[in-house]
Amino acid sequence: MKTYHIITIGCQMNYADSERLAAYLDSRGFKLGNDVYKTDVVILNTCGVRQAAEDRVYGLVNQIRKYNEAAQIVITGCLSRREDVKKRLSDRADIFLPINEVLxxxxxxxxxxxQPRFSLEEIRLEQGEKYxxxxxxxxxxxxxYVPIGNGCNNFCSxxxxxxxxxxxxxxSAAEIIKEVxxxxxxxxKEIVLIAQNVNSYRSGSYDFPKLLAKLAAMPGKFWLRFFSSHPKDMSVDLIKVIATSAKxxxxxxxxxxxxxxRILKAMNRRYTAAQYKKLIKQVRAARPGMAVTTDVIVGFPGETKKQFANTVKxxxxxxxxxxxxxxxxxxxxxxxxxxxxxVPAVEKKRRARILNDLLTKTALAxxxxxxxxxxxxxIDGRNRRGKYSGKAAAYQTVSVELAKSKKTKNQIGRGAGADLIGEFVAVKITKARxxxxxxxxxx
Ligand code: SF4
Known part of the structure; x- marks a missing residue:
């Protein structure tokens, strides 16, 4: 029986993919190994969104090959289709396989x-299952994490x-509804719908607002989250569901x-800064107190100081x-x-620092x-000193102290010393960072 180890780099999509891959390998008689330097198969589920993530893969492959010479090394995820990566790692990695072909x-x-015995083309022909x-x-x-789709049609530059x-x-919506x-x-307790563009979801008569509303109407105590949304697909219907569904x-x-x-156009994002701001206003008006998080790139080719100032604004x-x-x-x-x-590296760093300083202030406020x-x-974890940590609905990390003087209902209900990991608890906030x-x- 071959043992395997999966190393995941990158986003939630990759983590969800690794969970599927592990289940599939288990069902095919592989066994999870506990030491990456002793397992037969090491799979790197890679990310190529930033150079730093890509460099990490090269470092890891070198290290694994050095200390586990006999391992079969598999590259899946973002880098698996890149010809330059295949060439660079051809003498150290054995198999390059896109994630949707891992069957x-x-x-x-x-x-x-x-030297695989079969080619990917031969195997593809005989497979009826879907990843x-x-x-x-x-x-x-x-x-x-529940992937509702995979891939992207947007081609941001x-x-x-x-x-x-x-x-x-x-x-299909039927499959997703059944899984949830x-x-x-x-x-x-927490269902996280994921896709590269979760809100461009479409299947049969379902679009994303309809799917979200359907899931939110299910009985039971649970939270629903979704990542990542594209501004161009933030419809009035979706804002309505966000506003009216407590789950x-x-x-x-x-x-x-x-x-x-101009930078948004060069990035092929298909919205303007004004449209983005209007969307946020609409969302916050529909659901007051809504937390908003974002991704931003500084130092895109040709980004002038004036253009960067618009991002600061x-x-x-x-x-x-x-x-x-x-x-x-x-x-x-x-x-x-x-x-x-x-844009010189030092200037990119400076711009990142300016945004980070501003963010620190707005997030604290x-x-x-x-x-x-x-x-x-x-609650999702506990440290050695007994302090719990978890996530609030608005996605802040919350560090939770147990009440010292007397037992709270939260504790009494669960018995003294009860493990709260995986439980919803009420927490009185004493400090904001x-x-x-x-x-x-x-x-
Ligand atoms: S929407 Fe743009 S940034 Fe997001 S995955 Fe698609 S191409 Fe990449």
Whole structure:
């Protein structure tokens, strides 16, 4: 029996893919190994969105090959289709396989190192199963990532995803509804719908607002989240569902990427800064207190100081709760790769720092609104000193102290010393930090 180990780099989509892949390998007689340097098969589920993530893969492959010479190394995820990556790793990695083809993996592994017995084309012909039909091996018993689709049709000029994952493919609403129903029945508390563009979902008579409303109407106590949304697909109907469904968490992740219209055009984002700001206003008017997080790129080719100032202005006006600030790095194969990467590294760093400083202020101001309030928290961990941590519905990380003087209802209901991991608890917020909250278990 061959043992395997999966190393996941990147986004939630990759983590969800790894859960599916692990379940599939288990069902085909493979066994999860606990030491990457002793397992027979090491799979790297890669990310090519930034150069740093790509470099990590090269480092890992070198290290694994050095200390586990006999391992079959498999590259899946974003980098698996890149010809330059295949060439660079051809003497160290054995198999390059796009994630939606991983059903072929057991057969490909059934050969010698660097020499699969069958070609991918041969295997493809005999397979009737679909990758998205695999039921994943969940890594927690309370949060479940549910991919509703894969791929992207948008071709933002800086992004590798449409090339790495292919065009958009969506699961049927019936399949998704069945999976979510099963998860709720099994006691899952947080259902996270994921796709590259979750809100461009379409299958039969279902679009994303209809699917979300259907899931939110299911009985039971659970939260619904969804990642990532594209501004161009934020419809009035979706805003209505967000506003009216209490189970949909009060948090929207909406990538803005830039606050300057010319840069947005060069990025092929298909909205303007004004349209983005209007959307946020509509969402907040429909559901007051909605937390908004974003992705932004600084130093896109040709971005002038004036254009960057427009992003600063947008950050100031929107007041984000969190932002993933990336310094532009050219990605081979993308349209922007041909452009002159002319913003010096030191300037990109400076721009990232300016946004980060601003974000720290707006996030802290937003989090201060929760001071002395009681919020619901889904506990997901506990440190050595007994302090719990979890996530609030608005996606802040919350550090939770147990009440010292007397037992709270939260504790009494569950018995002294009860493990709260995977439970919803009420927490009275005592401290606001820029990127988190602190509190004690409420009465
Ligand atoms: S919408 Fe743009 S940034 Fe997002 S995955 Fe598609 S191409 Fe990439």
């Amino acid at each position: 072929a993996l057991p057969k490909l592994l059934d050969g010698k190192k660097f 998205l039909d695999i039921l994943p091996k969940r890594s927690t018993s309370f949060t479940a 800086y992004c590798v995803v449409p090339y790495a994952r292919g065009r958009e493919v969506y699961r 129903r099963g998860l709720i029945a099994a006691g899952y 949909v968490c009060g948090h929207l992740h909406l990538a803005v990427q830039s606050g300057d219209d 947008l950050f100031r006006e929107v007041g984000f709760d969190m932002a993933y600030i990336a310094q532009y790095s050219p990605r081979p194969g993308t349209a922007a790769y041909r452009l002159n990467d002319d 937003n989090n201060r609104r929760y001071l002395h309030q009681t919020v619901e928290v889904l 820029p990127f988190g909250l602190e509190g004690i278990l409420a009465e």
